[in-house]
Amino acid sequence: MKNFILPSLLPLLLLASCAGETKQLEHEISLPLNCSGPLFEGSNTAAPEFRNFMDSLLKSKGYTSEQLHSVKLVSAMLSTEDSAGFDNSASATLSMSTPKSNMQEVAVLNPLPKGSKTITLKTSDERELRGYFAEPNISMVCDVNLLKDRDPDFIMNGKFRFRIFVKP
Numbered sequence: 001m002k003n004f005i006l007p008s009l010l011p012l013l014l015l016a017s018c019a020g021e022t023k024q025l026e027h028e029i030s031l032p033l034n035c036s037g038p039l040f041e042g043s044n045t046a047a048p049e050f051r052n053f054m055d056s057l058l059k060s061k062g063y064t065s066e067q068l069h070s071v072k073l074v075s076a077m078l079s080t081e082d083s084a085g086f087d088n089s090a091s092a093t094l095s096m097s098t099p100k101s102n103m104q105e106v107a108v109l110n111p112l113p114k115g116s117k118t119i120t121l122k123t124s125d126e127r128e129l130r131g132y133f134a135e136p137n138i139s140m141v142c143d144v145n146l147l148k149d150r151d152p153d154f155i156m157n158g159k160f161r162f163r164i165f166v167k168p
Contacts, residue, residue, distance in 0.1 A: 022069055025164040027057055033078070033142050035154040040146070044154065047097075047141045054133040058166065067166045071129040075161035076107035076121040078142070082154060085117040090145040094121055094158075098135035110145075129162070 033046035055065055076094050080086065091110035097103040106129065107121035132138050140158060 022165040022167050023063075025057065025061060025166065026074075026161060027053060027164060028075075028159060028161040029053065031140055031158045031160070033140075033156040033158050035144060035156075037153045038149070038151045039154060040149050043143045043145050045141060045143050046154075046156065047139050048158075049137045049139050052133055052136050052138060054164070057164070061166075063166045063168075067168065068130060068133070068164070069167045070165040071133055072125060072163045073106045073123050073127065073129060073160060074125075074163045075159070076123055077118060077159045078121065078156045079118040079159075080154070080156045081117070085115065086112045086119055087114055087116075088147050088150065090147055092119065092121060092145070093143045094160075095141040095143075096129060096132050097139045097141055098132055098137065100135060101131055103141060104129075104132075 029050055031048045031050055033048060035044040035046045054068065054071075058065060058068065073096075078086075078092060086092075089112050091112060092108070093105060093110075094107040095103045095105045104127060106127050107123045109119055109121040112119055140160065142156070142158065144154065144156075146154070
């Protein structure tokens with residue numbers, strides 16, 4: 001009897017292990033970020049909104065929103081054409097927000113490297129962002145800590161890559 005039970009359970013265990021498998025997708029968005037002048041020493045904010053892309057992305061890949069398991073920000077890059085680059089900035093922090101959810105810090109870089117016109121912020125694999133994609137509009141809130149006052153706008157471009165896990 002023992003010899004019969006073990007072989008019959010093996011296929012069930014294999015099926016159960018496959019059922020939990022997740023598929024991975026990636027999606028990158030680009031956003032203009034503008035800290036409007038005059039700007040003062042300390043924190044200055046740019047907070048562009050973007051339309052939630054998740055439903056259309058999932059649909060294009062043959063998935064539904066119910067299959068969405070997890071969303072992580074895996075890359076956050078800021079660039080500027082400003083002649084001083086990021087030399088007059090001490091740090092940069094990126095957060096996500098929607099009207100119905102709390103703001104959450106998702107990436108940071110402190111201190112900023114001198115002589116750079118492009119910086120890559122440090123992201124955290126622990127930040128779960130799935131809840132933000134239940135809203136139609138999402139804000140990327142970028143705080144740049146300036147070292148001195150300046151009159152003109154500080155214009156940046158952000159590239160943000162998300163890793164999306166779905167359960168088939």
